Every structure is written in structure tokens, then in C-alpha cells.
Amino acid sequence: xxxxxxxxxxxxxxxxxxxxxxxxxxxxxxxxxxxxxxxxxxxxxxxxxxxxxxxxxxxxxxxxxxxxxxxxxxxxxxxxxxxxxxxxxxxxxxxxxxxxxxxxxxxxxxxxxxxxxxxxxxxxxxxxxxxxxxxxxxxxxxxxxxxxxxxxxxxxxxxxxxxxxxxxxxxxxxxxxxxxxxxxxxxxxxxxx
Amino acid sequence: xxxxxxxxxxxxxxxxxxxxxxxxxxxxxxxxxxxxxxxxxxxxxxxxxxxxxxxxxxxxxxxxxxxxxxxxxxxxxxxxxxxxxxxxxxxxxxxxxxxxxxxxxxxxxxxxxxxxxxxxxxxxxxxxxxxxxxxxxxxxxxxxxxxxxxxxxxxxxxxxxxxxxxxxxxxxxxxxxxxxxxxxxxxxxxxxxxxxxxxxxxxxxxxxx
Numbered sequence: 001x002x003x004x005x006x007x008x009x010x011x012x013x014x015x016x017x018x019x020x021x022x023x024x025x026x027x028x029x030x031x032x033x034x035x036x037x038x039x040x041x042x043x044x045x046x047x048x049x050x051x052x053x054x055x056x057x058x059x060x061x062x063x064x065x066x067x068x069x070x071x072x073x074x075x076x077x078x079x080x081x082x083x084x085x086x087x088x089x090x091x092x093x094x095x096x097x098x099x100x101x102x103x104x105x106x107x108x109x110x111x112x113x114x115x116x117x118x119x120x121x122x123x124x125x126x127x128x129x130x131x132x133x134x135x136x137x138x139x140x141x142x143x144x145x146x147x148x149x150x151x152x153x154x155x156x157x158x159x160x161x162x163x164x165x166x167x168x169x170x171x172x173x174x175x176x177x178x179x180x181x182x183x184x185x186x187x188x189x190x191x192x193x
Numbered sequence: 194x195x196x197x198x199x200x201x202x203x204x205x206x207x208x209x210x211x212x213x214x215x216x217x218x219x220x221x222x223x224x225x226x227x228x229x230x231x232x233x234x235x236x237x238x239x240x241x242x243x244x245x246x247x248x249x250x251x252x253x254x255x256x257x258x259x260x261x262x263x264x265x266x267x268x269x270x271x272x273x274x275x276x277x278x279x280x281x282x283x284x285x286x287x288x289x290x291x292x293x294x295x296x297x298x299x300x301x302x303x304x305x306x307x308x309x310x311x312x313x314x315x316x317x318x319x320x321x322x323x324x325x326x327x328x329x330x331x332x333x334x335x336x337x338x339x340x341x342x343x344x345x346x347x348x349x350x351x352x353x354x355x356x357x358x359x360x361x362x363x364x365x366x367x368x369x370x371x372x373x374x375x376x377x378x379x380x381x382x383x384x385x386x387x388x389x390x391x392x393x394x395x396x397x398x399x400x401x402x
Contacts, residue, residue: 059312059342059350060374107379111311112251136307140251167251172307173336173381 295396
């Protein structure tokens with residue numbers, strides 16, 4: 001494995017045995033906890049709160065705030081080694097990357113959009129803070145209606161297809177001033193020719 | 194029977210209501226105290242006896258009964274037959290200019306604390322007019338407003354243009370169209386937002402072969 005991964009992620013996830021186990025456990029989704037090295041995570045967590053966010057608002061589809069992915073995390077996402085790791089765990093050949101840094105606060109949500117063509121691939125959610133699901137704002141995977149508990153420094157990977165979509169529940173007023181910071185996106189699947 | 198339920202003053206005022214319905218913004222709608230308070234108070238007592246099931250999706254969090262046609266309750270059945278009657282459809286057609294009504298969907302909904310319904314346009318097959326009969330009294334700070342969106346030239350919702358705070362016995366109808374984006378804002382207190390709602394559908398005509 002190359003330096004980038006070694007410098008950034010928890011060494012457990014570079015261990016062949018761990019990767020093998022994660023791959024075995026991956027059915028349609030998996031949450032890799034304590035994913036980044038602690039010092040890397042803390043600096044990313046700080047940086048996420050300082051980004052310049054803009055409100056994405058299309059009332060019938062989404063309302064949340066987004067910004068460009070911080071350089072350090074983007075370099076990880078774009079690295080061939082990271083892609084290989086995700087491919088091994090999810091047993092899926094991956095191609096293009098789409099990603100954004102974002103936060104969800106009271107009144108924010110995403111709605112499943114029937115008009116959208118879903119690209120097959122692997123969606124990912126990297127959580128910067130732990131979160132109370134009573135606030136809403138959790139990620140829901142539609143296939144088995146799985147509600148994912150956001151845990152800080154965890155990377156959630158999930159199949160993305162017509163039958164396995166995801167949305168982020170409306171954040172209710174119990175969240176008060178709390179914000180759920182996430183780096184989210186997806187890799188499209190490379191089709192075998 | 195219609196006379197037992199409807200406030201007669203409105204029957205003398207149809208042309209005024211028609212004008213209001215068709216000129217109200219951001220899309221044709223009307224709110225009025227169509228039904229007699231005393232009847233709706235009795236109806237609410239019966240509604241409170243019903244079983245409500247929790248519904249949770251990307252679009253909403255609320256509790257709902259089954260459709261009234263599957264409920265055995267004298268007063269609820271009477272109300273349902275009133276709002277499914279030819280006379281009532283005639284009244285609605287005269288108010289809205291929307292013709293060919295022939296079937297009414299009706300259920301009761303409760304939005305509890307943190308309950309909401311996100312923006313959507315209600316369009317589905319046969320729906321012509323959507324309606325909501327409010328059975329709760331809310332203050333602005335309680336949330337639970339029915340909100341209508343202004344749309345752009347491509348019929349995408351842009352921003353809330355009208356907000357209606359629940360008031361007991363307020364009956365709201367609006368035309369279902371590509372512009373009829375609306376939502377129910379989150380309930381922010383422990384008050385329950387209770388409504389009867391549904392759609393007046395176009396008359397079902399079996400295919401001839």
C-alpha cells in the first residue's frame with residue numbers, strides 16, 4: 001500500500017485480514033469506524049467547520065449546505081489506492097467520483113427524486129460528528145429501510161442502484177443548533193465489457 | 194342532508210367564492226368555514242376514537258387512519274357520504290369550475306411534535322382537487338402550517354408564497370396541477386395537528402370494449 005493511505009487512514013484498514021473480513025461483511029452496506037488516523041481526523045473536523053458553504057435548495061428535492069471537499073480528503077478519495085480498497089471491500093469495479101462536503105441542520109433534508117436516473121455504483125458517507133437519530137437527519141438506505149447511525153470518523157459504504165437508494169431524513173427542531181457534517185458522494189460502477 | 198352539514202351563507206355566495214378560488218395565488222385555492230361548527234365538533238369526537246398508524250418516509254412523518262370508506266362509524270360514514278354526494282360535487286364544481294368530480298378519498302391525519310410533510314405537488318392519476326379540513330387550533334409558534342409554493346416557468350417550486358396556520362373547521366381546497374406544490378411545516382410543540390384530508394377525483398368511467 002502506498003504512503004497516502006498509510007499516512008491518512010487507520011492502519012487496521014490496511015491489514016489484509018481486516019479488508020477480507022470487511023469484504024465478507026459487506027452485503028449492501030458497511031460502516032468502517034475510526035476510519036482516519038485520529039490526528040488527521042481532528043484537523044479535518046476543524047477544517048470542515050471553516051469551509052464556505054452555500055445553500056442548495058430545490059424544495060421538492062433537497063435543502064442542505066455544501067462546499068468543496070477539503071484538499072486532504074479529496075486527495076484520498078482520488079487516489080488509486082483508496083479506490084482499490086473500496087473495490088476490494090465492496091467487490092465492485094469503480095470508475096468516476098462525485099463528492100461534496102456538506103452539513104444538514106434543522107429543516108434540511110433530501111427527498112428521493114423519481115425523475116433522477118440513478119447511476120449504479122457505491123455511495124459513501126464520511127461522518128465528522130456522532131449524531132442523535134432522534135433529530136432526524138440520519139441516512140436511510142431504501143432497500144431494507146436501513147437507518148444508519150452517524151458515528152464520528154466513520155466511513156459508510158453502500159451499494160447504489162435503482163433498488164438501493166438513499167436519502168437524508170428531515171432534521172427536526174430537536175436538533176436545535178446541531179449540524180451533521182458529512183463528506184458524501186459516490187463512485188460510479190465500471191461495467192465489464 | 195347536505196343542509197345539515199353546510200353553512201348556508203356560502204350557498205348564496207357561489208360566484209364570489211368562484212372568483213376567490215380562481216384568483217387566489219400562487220395557484221387556485223380557497224379557505225372557508227364551509228361546514229357547521231357543531232357537526233365538526235361531533236365529528237372530531239369520533240375521529241379521536243380511530244386507530245392511527247405511524248407513517249415515516251423521505252417525504253413525511255405523520256400518523257394516519259385508513260380511508261373512511263373502510264371505517265364503520267355512523268357519523269364518519271355520514272360525513273364521507275356528504276362529501277361524496279352529487280350535490281357536494283356540484284357545489285365544488287360551481288366554486289372551482291373543475292368539472293367531472295366523482296369519487297372522494299378521505300382519511301384523518303395527525304401530525305405530532307416533529308411531524309411534517311415536505312414539498313410535493315399531489316399529482317396522481319385521477320386527483321382533481323385536494324382538500325384539508327382542520328380540526329385543531331394552532332398558533333404560529335406551534336408550526337404545522339399548510340404552505341403553498343410559488344413556482345418558476347418550469348413549474349419548479351421556488352419559495353413559500355402562502356402559509357395557513359391550522360384553525361378549527363377551516364376547510365381548504367386547491368386545484369391539483371403541475372403548479373400545486375405545498376408542504377406542511379414541522380409541528381414545533383406538543384399540540385397535535387389533526388385534519389381530515391384527501392382528494393376529489395374525476396369520475397371513474399369504465400372502459401368500453
